[in-house]
Amino acid sequence: MDSLYLILIIIPIILILYFKFFSKSSSPKHPEIVISGPSGSGKTMLYYKLTENRSPTTVSSLKINQGTATIGSKLATITDIPGHNYFQKNLLSKLPRSKGLIMLIDSTDKPSFKKAAEDLFEIFSTHNPKQVLIFCNKQDQPLAKKTLMIESELSTEIERLRKIKVSDLTDTLRKPIGKEGERFDFCHMEENGVLVEIFEGSVETNDFEPITRFIEKVI
Numbered sequence: 001m002d003s004l005y006l007i008l009i010i011i012p013i014i015l016i017l018y019f020k021f022f023s024k025s026s027s028p029k030h031p032e033i034v035i036s037g038p039s040g041s042g043k044t045m046l047y048y049k050l051t052e053n054r055s056p057t058t059v060s061s062l063k064i065n066q067g068t069a070t071i072g073s074k075l076a077t078i079t080d081i082p083g084h085n086y087f088q089k090n091l092l093s094k095l096p097r098s099k100g101l102i103m104l105i106d107s108t109d110k111p112s113f114k115k116a117a118e119d120l121f122e123i124f125s126t127h128n129p130k131q132v133l134i135f136c137n138k139q140d141q142p143l144a145k146k147t148l149m150i151e152s153e154l155s156t157e158i159e160r161l162r163k164i165k166v167s168d169l170t171d172t173l174r175k176p177i178g179k180e181g182e183r184f185d186f187c188h189m190e191e192n193g194v195l196v197e198i199f200e201g202s203v204e205t206n207d208f209e210p211i212t213r214f215i216e217k218v219i
């Protein structure tokens with residue numbers, strides 16, 4: 001009987017210690033920056049450049065990467081969420097505690113702009129990320145679309161979604177975004193408490209200073 005009590009006490013203690021020290025907990029050690037964006041936009045390459053200063057060959061991710069980056073004199077926890085729809089709920093659940101969201105876009109992949117806009121609409125209308133950086137990646141490619149064009153495509157799509165969702169009266173959890181009566185513009189998000197910046201560059205050629213500047217600012 002004594003040994004049964006001993007087992008009942010020891011097993012929970014072992015489990016608690018295991019989860020505390022050995023399991024890969026998703027709670028960040030430092031202020032967290034979340035990297036999101038459509039599949040193939042370069043999130044994992046950016047993750048490795050920031051956390052390990054290397055650029056391994058990547059394939060479409062099947063798991064979330066989380067690690068520490070030193071930015072200037074500060075430390076940040078970087079979380080790379082795969083672009084596949086399956087991970088959308090993980091992305092949304094991380095937003096409340098994260099310090100900043102980086103939305104990475106493959107500037108050569110025009111069809112993916114729609115997915116990026118859908119994600120941004122979902123994020124803006126259901127959560128309150130305070131600081132957002134939209135980074136138009138792969139500018140080293142000759143066919144890359146420029147920031148102005150991408151910004152216009154994104155805001156047009158968000159405006160379309162906004163109109164559809166406003167007429168859906170069953171969708172009570174969604175909050176209105178942008179300025180009422182005006183076409184959606186990212187700068188209007190400031191009135192919703194969200195600061196959105198848009199920059200371009202190339203992670204592969206190490207031309208991503210706006211990203212490190214953004215992280216340093218928000219952590």
Ligand SMILES: Nc1nc2c(ncn2[C@@H]2O[C@H](COP(=O)(O)OP(=O)(O)OP(=O)(O)O)[C@@H](O)[C@H]2O)c(=O)[nH]1
Nearest residue numbers: 039040041042043044045058060061083202203204
């Ligand atoms: N030319 C160019 N290629 C890049 C750049 N950044 C990333 N890539 C390439 O784009 C491809 C996709 O990059 P990943 O980092 O795996 O993309 P991801 O966003 O993590 O994709 P998922 O994991 O599927 O969500 C890889 O072949 C990278 O080498 C860039 O700035 N320029």
Ligand SMILES: [Mg+2]
Nearest residue numbers: 043044060061
């Ligand atoms: Mg990836």
